[in-house]
Structure formats: structure tokens, C-alpha cells
Amino acid sequence: xxxxxxxxxxxxxxxxxxxxxxxxxxxxxxxxxxxxxxxxxxxxxxxxxxxxxxxxxxxxxxxxxxxxxxxxxxxxxxxxxxxxxxxxxxxxxxxxxxxxxxxxxxxxxxxxxxxxxxxxxxxxxxxxxxxxxxxxxxxxxxxxxxxxxxxxxxxxxxxxxxxxxxxxxxxxxxxxxxxxxxxxxxxxxxxxxxxxxxxxxxxxxxxxxxxxxxxxxxxxxxxxxxxxxxxxxxxxxxxxxxxxxxxxxxxxxxxxxxxxxxxxxxxxxxxxxxxxxxxxxxxx
Numbered sequence: 454x455x456x457x458x459x460x461x462x463x464x465x466x467x468x469x470x471x472x473x474x475x476x477x478x479x480x481x482x483x484x485x486x487x488x489x490x491x492x493x494x495x496x497x498x499x500x501x502x503x504x505x506x507x508x509x510x511x512x513x514x515x516x517x518x519x520x521x522x523x524x525x526x527x528x529x530x531x532x533x534x535x536x537x538x539x540x541x542x543x544x545x546x547x548x549x550x551x552x553x554x555x556x557x558x559x560x561x562x563x564x565x566x567x568x569x570x571x572x573x574x575x576x577x578x579x580x581x582x583x584x585x586x587x588x589x590x591x592x593x594x595x596x597x598x599x600x601x602x603x604x605x606x607x608x609x610x611x612x613x614x615x616x617x618x619x620x621x622x623x624x625x626x627x628x629x630x631x632x633x634x635x636x637x638x639x640x641x642x643x644x645x646x647x648x649x650x651x652x653x654x655x656x657x658x659x660x661x662x663x664x665x666x667x668x669x670x671x672x673x674x675x676x677x678x679x680x681x682x683x684x685x686x687x688x689x690x691x692x693x694x695x696x697x698x699x700x701x702x703x704x705x706x707x708x709x710x711x712x713x714x715x716x717x718x719x720x721x722x723x724x725x726x727x728x729x730x731x732x733x734x735x736x737x
């Protein structure tokens with residue numbers, strides 16, 4: 454049931470994205486790369502090196518905006534692959550969000566205080582990973598209200614309901630878990646991109662997710678509250694190479710992820726990651 458809901462929602466949202474993209478007032482598409490040596494995974498006490506390539510697209514049209522991102526994560530062999538060879542796991546993680554600006558739809562001025570607009574957000578997460586221990590197949594639909602703050606660039610704050618499921622396969626025991634739906638739970642989330650300058654063009658970008666417990670996991674254990682904060686300082690290096698503004702960006706990034714995927718870090722140090730990274734992006 455949950456997988457059908459995700460599939461149908463994904464189809465509708467992608468169709469909406471395609472229609473909106475045709476009438477987009479603005480858009481930004483980028484290819485990025487980031488690298489770090491201190492990634493962590495639950496039930497794995499090793500520091501893991503990951504190379505991550507991503508495709509990102511944001512666009513705005515008359516009544517709202519779209520966000521799409523897919524990360525391709527390639528781990529070192531400290532996060533072993535389910536193939537059994539001395540190689541690291543691979544993962545694809547997809548996020549899509551559509552935010553409908555309710556003021557633009559209704560024609561009403563919904564601004565108040567530091568809020569310039571109110572929206573409704575709908576989207577999904579989708580992942581697939583080839584690690585030996587879990588082989589995640591996460592599917593998640595999200596929906597809820599969004600406040601769009603009046604700042605340079607953007608700052609969106611949303612309170613979303615999450616409908617999440619997974620169907621892992623353990624290659625050590627050859628046990629496949631039927632698709633399991635967690636309790637519907639809440640996420641308070643913020644995403645931002647704020648330009649600033651200290652003599653050179655910089656921007657402060659990132660997101661922060663505060664996720665409630667989601668009941669029992671598929672093995673009967675209690676889940677934990679998650680905190681996932683990922684932020685970066687990016688330098689617009691476009692002028693150095695004679696390119697248009699915001700074409701090439703380089704910077705540093707830091708992620709703090711406590712109780713990753715709802716796994717408590719009590720007696721499980723791999724469930725909390727503190728990961729510095731370097732990052733580069735090409736926008737077109």
C-alpha cells in the first residue's frame with residue numbers, strides 16, 4: 454500500500470514538475486561533488502570515506518517552486534558492499550519538494566512579521582543502497598505547511614508529516630524484511646541560501662531537520678529522535694575563471710546527524726555523524 458502511494462505520488466509530482474518547468478520564471482540546475490573522510494553509519498564504528506556526486510534542480514513559476522536533488526554516494530570499503538568483494542557500498546538518494554505559494558494562488562497578502570509568504574509543501578524521498586548489512590529501500594511521502602521568511606536569498610521553514618516505509622535485505626543472514634511502515638511522524642525542517650560578502654562573494658547554505666520518533670522499527674526496537682544539520686559556506690569563484698555569476702562555486706561543508714535514520718546512538722556510536730567535507734558545484 455505504501456509503495457503504491459509513493460509511486461503514484463511520485464508520478465503526479467514529477468508531472469507537475471515537468472509542467473511547471475515549461476512555464477518556469479527562473480531555474481537553476483547544477484552538478485556537484487563533495488568529499489569527506491568521517492562519514493558514519495549505524496552499527497558501524499569505522500570512519501567512512503565517501504565521494505558524492507549530485508544533480509540538483511530548483512525552479513520557480515507563477516504559483517510556487519520545485520526542488521529536486523539526487524545524490525550518488527560511493528563509500529570506501531569501511532562501509533562494505535553487498536556484493537561481498539572488497540569494495541564500498543553505493544547509494545542513490547532522491548528528494549523532491551513542491552511548494553505552492555498560497556498567497557499567489559489566492560491573490561491575498563499573507564505576509565506577517567518576518568514572514569513574506571505562506572505555502573503548502575508536498576514531496577517524497579526515495580533511496581536505494583547496496584550495503585551488506587541493511588540494503589535500505591526507503592520510501593517516504595511528506596506534506597505540510599511552509600513559512601517563507603523575508604531574508605536575502607531564501608529561508609523556508611516547514612512542519613511536515615512523514616509517511617515512511619522500508620524493506621531491507623540482510624546479505625549476512627539472507628533475510629528479507631517485508632515492506633514495513635513506520636508510524637506517521639513529524640519533521641520540523643528549514644532550508645536556506647543566504648548570500649553575503651566579506652570582500653568576496655559568499656553564501657551560507659544548507660538545511661536542518663528535526664525529526665520525531667517514528668514508533669517501533671521493523672525489528673521491534675524503539676526509534677529515536679533525529680537531528681540532521683547540513684550547512685556550507687560557498688565561494689562564487691566564477692569571476693576567477695571568467696564565467697557568469699554563480700556558475701562555479703567551491704566551499705566547505707559540515708554535517709551533524711544524530712540518531713541517523715532513527716537509530717539511537719546509545720551503545721551505537723556510528724549512529725551519529727560529525728562530518729566535514731569539501732564541496733564544488735557547476736551551475737548551468
